[in-house]
Amino acid sequence: MCLEAGDRMDAVALAEHVGCVVRSAGELVHIEKLRALKRLQDNAFFACTFELPDHRHGIVFNPLMSDPRRNSDVAHEVAHILLKHRLSRLEHLGDVAFLSCDKQQEEEAGWLAGCLLLPRFALINDLKKRMTHKTIVKNRILSEEMVGYRVRVTGVARQLAVSRRKRS
Numbered sequence: 719m720c721l722e723a724g725d726r727m728d729a730v731a732l733a734e735h736v737g738c739v740v741r742s743a744g745e746l747v748h749i750e751k752l753r754a755l756k757r758l759q760d761n762a763f764f765a766c767t768f769e770l771p772d773h774r775h776g777i778v779f780n781p782l783m784s785d786p787r788r789n790s791d792v793a794h795e796v797a798h799i800l801l802k803h804r805l806s807r808l809e810h811l812g813d814v815a816f817l818s819c820d821k822q823q824e825e826e827a828g829w830l831a832g833c834l835l836l837p838r839f840a841l842i843n844d845l846k847k848r849m850t851h852k853t854i855v856k857n858r859i860l861s862e863e864m865v866g867y868r869v870r871v872t873g874v875a876r877q878l879a880v881s882r883r884k885r886s
């Protein structure tokens with residue numbers, strides 16, 4: 719996996735690159751069951767991680783979610799795996815049990831997922847080309863919230879404004 723600053727990070731490809739097995743939940747349970755769950759609670763299930771018997775990780779995502787949502791959710795699961803978080807809390811989704819992490823680990827995973835999907839250098843690349851947030855959202859298949867969040871926490875907009883002022 720060799721990406722340039724202008725290239726889009728695909729979270730499923732990233733997960734497979736780091737050795738995970740990625741499956742759509744639609745391959746494991748009937749899609750109607752997923753639809754029923756979503757009708758019951760829209761945000762009940764985004765993605766989750768399992769430890770496989772061969773010590774690899776499996777990531778299962780909900781195929782009913784939007785592409786930006788899936789990108790974000792799968793990257794979040796990859797972040798947990800890369801950070802070697804211990805899956806410590808047992809949760810249930812219908813008849814399926816899965817493990818989740820504590821609050822601090824959730825924050826760490828959220829931060830790393832953002833860095834993986836929209837690294838600082840990639841964001842600078844796009845903003846230097848005067849792309850709007852909407853264009854970045856579209857090109858990189860990310861949510862508006864994710865792009866806004868990365869612009870805020872990286873401080874790149876401010877950095878570029880200062881360097882533009884210096885040049886003029």
Ligand SMILES: [Zn+2]
Pocket residue numbers: 794798819823824827
């Ligand atoms: Zn998490």
